[in-house]
Amino acid sequence: MKWLKVATDEIVAGIKRSIEGLNLKDVERMIELMLEARDKKIFIVGMGRSGFVGRAFALRLMNLGFNVYFLGETITPAAGEGDLVIAISGTGTTKIVLTASAAAKEIGATVIAVTSFPESPLGKGADHVVVLVGRTKMGWPKEKDYLARQLIGEWEPLTPLGSIFENNCMVFLDGLIVELMHKLGRTEENLKRRHATIE
Amino acid sequence: MKWLKVATDEIVAGIKRSIEGLNLKDVERMIELMLEARDKKIFIVGMGRSGFVGRAFALRLMNLGFNVYFLGETITPAAGEGDLVIAISGTGTTKIVLTASAAAKEIGATVIAVTSFPESPLGKGADHVVVLVGRTKMGWPKEKDYLARQLIGEWEPLTPLGSIFENNCMVFLDGLIVELMHKLGRTEENLKRRHATIE
Amino acid sequence: MKWLKVATDEIVAGIKRSIEGLNLKDVERMIELMLEARDKKIFIVGMGRSGFVGRAFALRLMNLGFNVYFLGETITPAAGEGDLVIAISGTGTTKIVLTASAAAKEIGATVIAVTSFPESPLGKGADHVVVLVGRTKMGWPKEKDYLARQLIGEWEPLTPLGSIFENNCMVFLDGLIVELMHKLGRTEENLKRRHATIE
Amino acid sequence: MKWLKVATDEIVAGIKRSIEGLNLKDVERMIELMLEARDKKIFIVGMGRSGFVGRAFALRLMNLGFNVYFLGETITPAAGEGDLVIAISGTGTTKIVLTASAAAKEIGATVIAVTSFPESPLGKGADHVVVLVGRTKMGWPKEKDYLARQLIGEWEPLTPLGSIFENNCMVFLDGLIVELMHKLGRTEENLKRRHATIE
Numbered sequence: 001m002k003w004l005k006v007a008t009d010e011i012v013a014g015i016k017r018s019i020e021g022l023n024l025k026d027v028e029r030m031i032e033l034m035l036e037a038r039d040k041k042i043f044i045v046g047m048g049r050s051g052f053v054g055r056a057f058a059l060r061l062m063n064l065g066f067n068v069y070f071l072g073e074t075i076t077p078a079a080g081e082g083d084l085v086i087a088i089s090g091t092g093t094t095k096i097v098l099t100a101s102a103a104a105k106e107i108g109a110t111v112i113a114v115t116s117f118p119e120s121p122l123g124k125g126a127d128h129v130v131v132l133v134g135r136t137k138m139g140w141p142k143e144k145d146y147l148a149r150q151l152i153g154e155w156e157p158l159t160p161l162g163s164i165f166e167n168n169c170m171v172f173l174d175g176l177i178v179e180l181m182h183k184l185g186r187t188e189e190n191l192k193r194r195h196a197t198i199e
Numbered sequence: 200m201k202w203l204k205v206a207t208d209e210i211v212a213g214i215k216r217s218i219e220g221l222n223l224k225d226v227e228r229m230i231e232l233m234l235e236a237r238d239k240k241i242f243i244v245g246m247g248r249s250g251f252v253g254r255a256f257a258l259r260l261m262n263l264g265f266n267v268y269f270l271g272e273t274i275t276p277a278a279g280e281g282d283l284v285i286a287i288s289g290t291g292t293t294k295i296v297l298t299a300s301a302a303a304k305e306i307g308a309t310v311i312a313v314t315s316f317p318e319s320p321l322g323k324g325a326d327h328v329v330v331l332v333g334r335t336k337m338g339w340p341k342e343k344d345y346l347a348r349q350l351i352g353e354w355e356p357l358t359p360l361g362s363i364f365e366n367n368c369m370v371f372l373d374g375l376i377v378e379l380m381h382k383l384g385r386t387e388e389n390l391k392r393r394h395a396t397i398e
Numbered sequence: 399m400k401w402l403k404v405a406t407d408e409i410v411a412g413i414k415r416s417i418e419g420l421n422l423k424d425v426e427r428m429i430e431l432m433l434e435a436r437d438k439k440i441f442i443v444g445m446g447r448s449g450f451v452g453r454a455f456a457l458r459l460m461n462l463g464f465n466v467y468f469l470g471e472t473i474t475p476a477a478g479e480g481d482l483v484i485a486i487s488g489t490g491t492t493k494i495v496l497t498a499s500a501a502a503k504e505i506g507a508t509v510i511a512v513t514s515f516p517e518s519p520l521g522k523g524a525d526h527v528v529v530l531v532g533r534t535k536m537g538w539p540k541e542k543d544y545l546a547r548q549l550i551g552e553w554e555p556l557t558p559l560g561s562i563f564e565n566n567c568m569v570f571l572d573g574l575i576v577e578l579m580h581k582l583g584r585t586e587e588n589l590k591r592r593h594a595t596i597e
Numbered sequence: 598m599k600w601l602k603v604a605t606d607e608i609v610a611g612i613k614r615s616i617e618g619l620n621l622k623d624v625e626r627m628i629e630l631m632l633e634a635r636d637k638k639i640f641i642v643g644m645g646r647s648g649f650v651g652r653a654f655a656l657r658l659m660n661l662g663f664n665v666y667f668l669g670e671t672i673t674p675a676a677g678e679g680d681l682v683i684a685i686s687g688t689g690t691t692k693i694v695l696t697a698s699a700a701a702k703e704i705g706a707t708v709i710a711v712t713s714f715p716e717s718p719l720g721k722g723a724d725h726v727v728v729l730v731g732r733t734k735m736g737w738p739k740e741k742d743y744l745a746r747q748l749i750g751e752w753e754p755l756t757p758l759g760s761i762f763e764n765n766c767m768v769f770l771d772g773l774i775v776e777l778m779h780k781l782g783r784t785e786e787n788l789k790r791r792h793a794t795i796e
Contacts, residue, residue: 052652059273178601198270204573214409378399
């Protein structure tokens with residue numbers, strides 16, 4: 001059971017590093033864009049595990065009273081000018097996310113990218129980027145590579161594929177929810193009133 | 200390629216029979232309950248293929264401007280008193296549908312069952328039942344059994360498991376959408392305006 | 399309740415027309431490709447209501463013992479050379495379906511398109527096309543347009559957006575399942591053994 | 598932006614506490630049961646955000662070569678004797694999870710519950726329980742209540758509803774994946790070979 005401990009330590013360290021590494025001005029701008037979109041629609045886009053993290057975020061935004069939808073689910077309506085798309089992809093290269101993001105731009109929606117790579121196609125095409133570090137499927141972020149591998153005494157990474165990014169993203173977006181709660185003056189009781197009662 | 204033809208003929212015959220077999224008063228009441236729920240929420244519930252048919256229905260209700268949700272998807276909010284639950288199950292015995300339906304009743308929501316068996320647990324527990332005939336996973340509807348098998352000259356059914364019910368249900372619910380469109384004075388142009396633009 | 403009857407009649411007529419309009423050689427080839435992919439993987443791709451019809455098809459293929467996946471769901475594995483992608487889109491222009499189809503081609507997978515428009519981007523990019531007529535979101539198929547509108551005495555279509563295609567597709571694919579059942583010597587009992595027991 | 602920092606600190610502290618609080622014998626037994634189920638099927642069950650965390654886990658298990666399914670998705674096959682169900686619910690009271698878990702027991706499958714409350718209906722009905730602390734929708738775990746609120750200087754929780762449990766669970770299950778990777782001698786390269794190529 002050594003690896004469970006080593007891996008979760010690594011994940012926790014990754015989360016801390018990613019939160020400390022946030023450019024708070026970019027986060028502030030993301031929050032502004034979200035608050036401005038309150039009488040518009042917000043669409044969350046992501047594939048695979050980034051998509052599950054995106055859905056967990058969408059659920060809390062729904063609890064907060066936003067008109068929010070997850071792309072690909074049944075009742076996703078038309079996006080239009082002034083709507084907001086939040087696209088999540090560690091590598092910034094996930095093709096279906098890029099397609100959705102480009103379609104959103106054409107329609108006149110604003111696209112926020114949450115990614116580790118601002119120079120990725122997703123980052124470059126977005127109106128606003130929040131950089132969240134994290135080793136992703138593309139490889140370890142350079143500065144972390146050597147140290148981390150030294151630390152764990154082997155070259156095989158502890159946290160396979162995009163796992164580090166996805167955990168970082170889950171915690172970052174849950175932190176954002178609390179920030180939004182306070183900005184909106186919402187209490188937990190408000191959220192509970194909107195939470196699923198049939199499940 | 201003989202079987203494709205024989206099976207699709209059987210499915211088409213099944214659809215016709217199920218539409219002719221509808222109790223129009225029950226359908227009328229279903230429409231009334233749906234129109235009354237226009238400023239409330241509508242939840243569609245179904246598992247497996249009945250669930251996919253239910254999602255196709257939910258998508259069109261969204262196009263028509265209803266506040267509609269499919270149970271189990273991300274942004275499903277709290278159900279409350281006066282909300283409407285439409286539960287789809289050919290056999291009327293799908294456990295998760297029964298659980299959701301019972302939870303909805305407790306909360307004070309109204310439950311409509313769309314099923315082949317009004318005496319099933321789902322049918323008995325619902326506030327309103329629309330019976331849609333169709334061989335389901337439980338077996339062939341009695342009166343159809345002998346004739347159908349004679350006709351096709353063998354005992355192995357052409358349309359496996361619940362397929363007949365699911366096709367009947369797809370067509371019935373799409374017919375209902377057109378009825379609702381006319382009742383609401385909606386044109387196709389209205390629907391298109393609400394249809395997904397990013398897909 | 400006049401419209402329910404008129405619309406379901408229209409849908410049933412559309413289904414019959416689409417089945418009669420099938421090029422059986424193309425369907426035969428589709429079946430061959432599917433049987434050849436039995437020790438490979440099959441991926442079903444579709445968005446919105448075409449996606450729900452695709453999922454209903456995938457579920458029955460799973461019942462028949464195929465290694466089948468629906469793109470975008472959790473446990474979708476890597477596609478590789480020799481795998482089969484079945485892409486469903488009435489108009490043949492749904493962007494995310496095109497993206498997935500192009501990605502599949504790059505990897506060396508074979509793409510079958512089920513669409514009303516063989517000259518659409520999806521149709522042109524696919525290795526094999528099965529044309530299934532049906533008015534789709536793009537408009538009515540030309541030859542049907544005038545007659546159908548005459549018939550129903552108005553210009554507002556009875557079956558909004560892509561509904562005709564989706565119903566046609568549901569019945570066609572269920573017919574294909576029965577054809578595959580007979581080709582594989584499967585009985586309904588075999589299917590039931592693989593059908594979800596927790597639902 | 599004070600709250601983002603405070604909340605993510607709280608979440609990270611919660612994750613650490615939950616990992617330290619694990620009964621490693623129970624985790625060891627969970628791993629044993631999973632390894633024994635390698636030539637059987639594993640079904641993951643969860644609703645809402647616990648469901649998204651469960652899907653992220655299922656995806657990694659698929660990467661590792663397990664026959665894993667997420668309940669409610671399209672291609673979920675029949676469960677049978679000897680199969681394994683992993684049910685995730687912070688409170689251990691989510692009705693649909695209880696229904697699925699009871700259905701699984703009837704069929705002869707083994708049920709593992711991952712929950713904060715071993716005395717909950719889910720915990721009591723399961724064959725094996727892994728307790729993962731975390732404030733859940735039911736309220737704070739008693740022992741944590743007073744201290745935590747003192748600490749944060751207010752009564753309104755920073756991490757609404759079940760968020761703490763869901764983050765804890767995401768990290769715990771990702772740690773489990775690394776443990777399983779080492780037990781199975783899998784490298785990241787192996788995982789990548791099974792990871793979605795069309796997305």
